[in-house]
Amino acid sequence: LLPEHVRVYGAFPFNISVPSVVRTIFDRTDYxxxxxxxxxxxxxxxxxxxxxxxxxxxxxxxxxxxxxxSENLFILFCVTMLLISPITWPHTCLxxxxxxxxxxxxxxxxxxxxxxxxxxxxxFIFSIPDRILVRDVLxxxxxxxxxxxAVIPAKLALYALLALWATFSWRMASxxxxxxxxxxxxxx
Numbered sequence: 001l002l003p004e005h006v007r008v009y010g011a012f013p014f015n016i017s018v019p020s021v022v023r024t025i026f027d028r029t030d031y032x033x034x035x036x037x038x039x040x041x042x043x044x045x046x047x048x049x050x051x052x053x054x055x056x057x058x059x060x061x062x063x064x065x066x067x068x069x070s071e072n073l074f075i076l077f078c079v080t081m082l083l084i085s086p087i088t089w090p091h092t093c094l095x096x097x098x099x100x101x102x103x104x105x106x107x108x109x110x111x112x113x114x115x116x117x118x119x120x121x122x123x124f125i126f127s128i129p130d131r132i133l134v135r136d137v138l139x140x141x142x143x144x145x146x147x148x149x150a151v152i153p154a155k156l157a158l159y160a161l162l163a164l165w166a167t168f169s170w171r172m173a174s175x176x177x178x179x180x181x182x183x184x185x186x187x188x
Contacts, residue, residue, distance in 0.1 A: 006086045013134040013151050016158040017088040018053065019046045024148050031138070032146045050084040053165065060172040069172060075099045076168040083161050090130065090157045096122075099164055118167060125160040 009015055011023035013031055023046075024032050027039045057076045064073065078095050082088045100119055107116030134154045138146055 002086075009087050012087075013138065013154055014089060014130065015087050016082075016090055016155050016161065017085050018049050018083050018158070019086050020088075021152065021155065021158065022046050022049060024151055030144055032148045032151050033144075035148050053080050053083050056169055057172075060169070064172070071102065072168050072171045075102065076165065076172060079161055079165045079168060083158075083165060088161075090126070093126065093157060093161075096126075096161075096164065099168065103167075118163065122160050122163065125156050128156055130154060130156055 008030075011020055011027065011029035011031055023029060023042055025035045026037075026045060027042045028034055028037060057073065057080050060069075060076070061073050075098060079099065082092065082095065100122060103115040103119040103122075106112045107119060133156075134151070137150050137154055141147070141150070
């Protein structure tokens, strides 16, 4: 069932995963015309992009397994899971309630204004009716002849996922710098 779903919905405009964007750009689908016709390279590019998105959380998790950064690491892995999955529908983003709650907590309790700003942007992006955007874009072109660049901007939820991934990656990296600085500064 999964290979058939990936074949049919792998480049579907509502699929907000990174592999969906790769398929949209490099492979002819029922929905779009590719930028570069390279169907043989699709699996390799997906492997490289997924490897990139998975390597950082794994390295950070390995590096900080003994430190108190499990909250950020867990969220980073949840967002990574949504990004690298072959099919991620916007309704699966309910998993993002935890990172959004963490951003809300950090903004209100700890006074981190950037966390509140990001939360507002994310809530705005997830509230945009992407079905209407995609329907309007696809209706302007003949079936199967929509250029790839017309569908990419309609994947707004993907940009929100990328922003969360970058934010929690940065939080893990900044946590790392804090641990290293504490080790350098002598106590007393």
